[in-house]
Amino acid sequence: MTEPRSTAKDRDPTTDADDTETTRPAVESPPPGPRGLPIVDNTIGFARDPLEFLSSMREYGDVAGYEAFDREFVVVSDPGLVEEVLVSRDDEFWRGEFENEFGEALDIEGVFFAEGDRWRRQRTLLQNAFTPARIRSYADDMVAETVRLLEEWSDGEVVDIREAASTLTLRALTRSLFDLEFEDDRTDRVRRWVRAMGAYNDSEFLGVRVLLPSWIPSRAEREYRRATADVTELVGELVAERRRSDADGDDLLSLLATGEYPDGSSPSAEEITDQLLLFLLAGHETTATALTYACWLLAGDNNVQSRLEREVSTVLGDRDPAFADLSDLAVTEAVGREALRLYPPLPFLQREPHEETTLAGYRIGSGTTVQLNMYSIHRDERWWTDPDAFRPDRWLADGEDGQSVLHGGDRPEYAYFPFGGGPRHCIGMRFAMTELQLSLATMVRRVDLERVTTSIDPSFEVSLDPGPVEMRVRKR
Ligand code: HEM
Numbered sequence: 001m002t003e004p005r006s007t008a009k010d011r012d013p014t015t016d017a018d019d020t021e022t023t024r025p026a027v028e029s030p031p032p033g034p035r036g037l038p039i040v041d042n043t044i045g046f047a048r049d050p051l052e053f054l055s056s057m058r059e060y061g062d063v064a065g066y067e068a069f070d071r072e073f074v075v076v077s078d079p080g081l082v083e084e085v086l087v088s089r090d091d092e093f094w095r096g097e098f099e100n101e102f103g104e105a106l107d108i109e110g111v112f113f114a115e116g117d118r119w120r121r122q123r124t125l126l127q128n129a130f131t132p133a134r135i136r137s138y139a140d141d142m143v144a145e146t147v148r149l150l151e152e153w154s155d156g157e158v159v160d161i162r163e164a165a166s167t168l169t170l171r172a173l174t175r176s177l178f179d180l181e182f183e184d185d186r187t188d189r190v191r192r193w194v195r196a197m198g199a200y201n202d203s204e205f206l207g208v209r210v211l212l213p214s215w216i217p218s219r220a221e222r223e224y225r226r227a228t229a230d231v232t233e234l235v236g237e238l239v240a241e242r243r244r245s246d247a248d249g250d251d252l253l254s255l256l257a258t259g260e261y262p263d264g265s266s267p268s269a270e271e272i273t274d275q276l277l278l279f280l281l282a283g284h285e286t287t288a289t290a291l292t293y294a295c296w297l298l299a300g301d302n303n304v305q306s307r308l309e310r311e312v313s314t315v316l317g318d319r320d321p322a323f324a325d326l327s328d329l330a331v332t333e334a335v336g337r338e339a340l341r342l343y344p345p346l347p348f349l350q351r352e353p354h355e356e357t358t359l360a361g362y363r364i365g366s367g368t369t370v371q372l373n374m375y376s377i378h379r380d381e382r383w384w385t386d387p388d389a390f391r392p393d394r395w396l397a398d399g400e401d402g403q404s405v406l407h408g409g410d411r412p413e414y415a416y417f418p419f420g421g422g423p424r425h426c427i428g429m430r431f432a433m434t435e436l437q438l439s440l441a442t443m444v445r446r447v448d449l450e451r452v453t454t455s456i457d458p459s460f461e462v463s464l465d466p467g468p469v470e471m472r473v474r475k476r
Contacts (some may be wrong), residue, residue: 033057063078168439239276
């Protein structure tokens with residue numbers, strides 16, 4: 001998978017010409033959009049169904065503006081402009097107040113929400129847990145956890161694959177990144193927390209906050225606070241156990257519990273807790289969602305399934321996959337990529353300019369939230385033929401030896417960016433793709449999954465949630 005470009009190329013937006021020049025308005029004006037609508041209509045429209053709302057913004061063009069939640073938003077639906085915001089002009093933007101308010105409401109910090117030097121030193125330390133050599137060392141755990149899950153299933157059983165994928169990715173995460181085998185009660189505590197977060201987030205977005213004064217805690221908020229306190233306690237136990245064990249490994253938990261920043265200082269107790277909470281969430285929820293969609297999409301397409309089975313049987317024979325097989329499992333990777341295209345777990349990204357600027361000639365005021373419309377770009381017919389169809393073959397070409405090989409296609413780089421881009425691209429990208437590929441290949445070898453849930457209507461909660469996805473297990 002192509003590594004997103006992470007070097008920020010300094011560029012002066014006022015003097016730099018580019019090919020969007022011809023479509024620029026003569027005078028810098030705010031972007032077009034549903035300006036006439038009352039703010040509350042947009043707020044409710046976005047809150048009810050953010051994906052539908054953002055898709056509808058495309059009728060105003062690749063840069064569209066609206067007002068909601070008492071602030072200005074600009075929706076960007078063009079890959080070249082996404083690249084400007086994330087990569088070539090990334091120093092002009094930060095995650096922004098709107099995104100931070102979300103983090104504050106959820107009481108989550110960590111590297112995802114840090115900025116400037118604080119972000120840089122955290123990212124530099126944490127990156128050590130994600131080097132190619134470290135990812136290779138996690139691969140066997142990922143396969144072992146998949147096998148463990150499959151062995152817990154019986155032939156003919158109907159499972160909720162969404163729940164099962166969460167259990168799998170959480171166990172794989174704690175085993176690889178924390179070097180710990182999580183007992184079921186610990187897994188349950190984390191899962192309860194993520195569920196409470198989804199419900200709380202939902203109630204916030206559904207306008208409860210718009211209609212109720214914020215000092216009245218909703219039931220969902222009270223439950224979420226209780227679950228957060230519980231997981232914070234769990235994280236404290238993990239750090240204490242690690243310190244007692246005198247382990248000086250280079251997994252993430254050891255890096256935080258015993259490591260140092262580049263300037264020689266150590267992460268504070270609060271920072272350690274924040275990072276671990278963040279990784280417990282970011283490190284399993286998104287990958288679980290992706291794996292769920294991949295399994296469900298596969299079960300709906302016999303041709304793709306047969307092609308995948310052929311690949312897995314040719315490459316692996318009668319053994320489970322290992323890290324060294326990844327480059328030969330091109331169809332498996334294409335299935336993962338295509339699931340992430342159709343259902344990106346984080347379907348839009350948000351940024352805010354440090355000061356007033358322009359984008360494609362439109363004025364973007366400071367304090368404006370710029371929303372990068374990933375879900376719509378991933379399904380835009382300008383870059384994708386048959387955009388709503390599950391077609392892993394769009395990522396494949398025939399190699400010299402008749403085997404399938406991956407190719408990116410002839411489209412702008414940021415027509416596909418499920419892991420973001422630029423310096424703040426997903427730190428867990430390789431981890432996630434490795435897990436997705438290894439888990440899928442292991443599953444295909446051992447079980448056949450049939451759809452019981454026949455349609456999915458994703459909603460945006462903590463990630464792009466498919467809701468319960470029931471599937472029948474047929475053991476091979
Ligand atoms: C399929 C799975 C995943 C997807 C689709 C995904 C997606 C993303 C995206 C789009 C971003 C950038 C957000 C932005 O620019 O606003 C991001 C950031 C991040 N992701 Fe992931 N992610 C996945 C898996 C993981 C895993 C497995 C981990 C950790 C083990 C992880 C940890 C993080 C962290 C810490 C950041 C913040 C990076 C920073 O700000 O420097 N993610 N992820």
